[in-house]
Amino acid sequence: MATVIGVVARETPTLRVGAIMLGLQGKVAFVFGVASEDSIAWAICKSLAEAGVTLYLGYQKRFMSRVFQLKDKLPAIAGFYPLDVATDADTKEFFDAFGKENPGLKADILIHAIGFAPRECFDRPILFVEDESINTAFTISANSLQRCLKYALPHLNPDSSTITLTYAASTRHVPSYGIMSMAKAALECWTRELACHLGPEGHRVNAISSGPIRTIAAGGIPGFDNILDHVANNSPLRRNVTQSDVAGCTTWLASPLSSGVTGQCIHVDAGYSITMVPSSIMGE
Numbered sequence: 001m002a003t004v005i006g007v008v009a010r011e012t013p014t015l016r017v018g019a020i021m022l023g024l025q026g027k028v029a030f031v032f033g034v035a036s037e038d039s040i041a042w043a044i045c046k047s048l049a050e051a052g053v054t055l056y057l058g059y060q061k062r063f064m065s066r067v068f069q070l071k072d073k074l075p076a077i078a079g080f081y082p083l084d085v086a087t088d089a090d091t092k093e094f095f096d097a098f099g100k101e102n103p104g105l106k107a108d109i110l111i112h113a114i115g116f117a118p119r120e121c122f123d124r125p126i127l128f129v130e131d132e133s134i135n136t137a138f139t140i141s142a143n144s145l146q147r148c149l150k151y152a153l154p155h156l157n158p159d160s161s162t163i164t165l166t167y168a169a170s171t172r173h174v175p176s177y178g179i180m181s182m183a184k185a186a187l188e189c190w191t192r193e194l195a196c197h198l199g200p201e202g203h204r205v206n207a208i209s210s211g212p213i214r215t216i217a218a219g220g221i222p223g224f225d226n227i228l229d230h231v232a233n234n235s236p237l238r239r240n241v242t243q244s245d246v247a248g249c250t251t252w253l254a255s256p257l258s259s260g261v262t263g264q265c266i267h268v269d270a271g272y273s274i275t276m277v278p279s280s281i282m283g284e
Helices: 013-022 040-050 061-068 088-101 131-155 179-201 224-234 243-254
Strands: 002-004 007-009 028-032 054-059 077-082 107-112 156-167 204-210 265-268
Touching (some): 028 131, 040 054, 040 107, 040 243, 077 088, 088 131, 107 131, 131 156, 156 243, 179 204, 204 243, 243 265
Parallel strands (some): 028 054, 028 107, 054 077, 156 204
Antiparallel strands (some): 002 007
């Protein structure tokens, strides 16, 4: 505790009680997908850190300088290791480096916030997208969940929790989202299958389907501002969700409070997913 002008500055009671209730103090997390301060993965890092979790981040080498700049902003980050989920060998590199520097240490949480598709997946009609681009979208955005867990398992404690991020386009048409809609649908299938496969060992796997959020990645989707406006005007809560909304749900899923939840896709979208006919159509 620090003393300022004779007054003892104490930890915020709400944060302290919340951290105790979550039961995450002293836990360890692998977080994949931090690209910048506006990324959902970074909001998740901050939320887990507040709950007492120690973080180990995987980074793409092309984002190395940007990600390393975040270290001083979050003391809970204990290490960075390169991670490229395009191949088995590159994925394994992260876990080999982690194991070498931290012998015997195991994680309790894995955050998979990874998604990518070549530009033509958004710009071209889906009938004319080349196989190579389609395969890249599926490899990075969907199949990488299986690849990450395959190499993570020896480094995970029993009863671990894995959370991945998907999007509503997995089950409904979103203009301009194209091939990524199918990749996200595949990611949700991986979530269910991996939950069934790993459940007997106590490991849980869940997905969060967020509403549209303004991030660097989303900025590449044509007409994204219009999507934000539509959801804000027609969701039951009449707003868009934020990175912090998703981070809060992620922290709950990472905690023992959700110990009976696995194989689920939880919507954090201000309720938009429950609607069919927007109120605006009815003139409301």
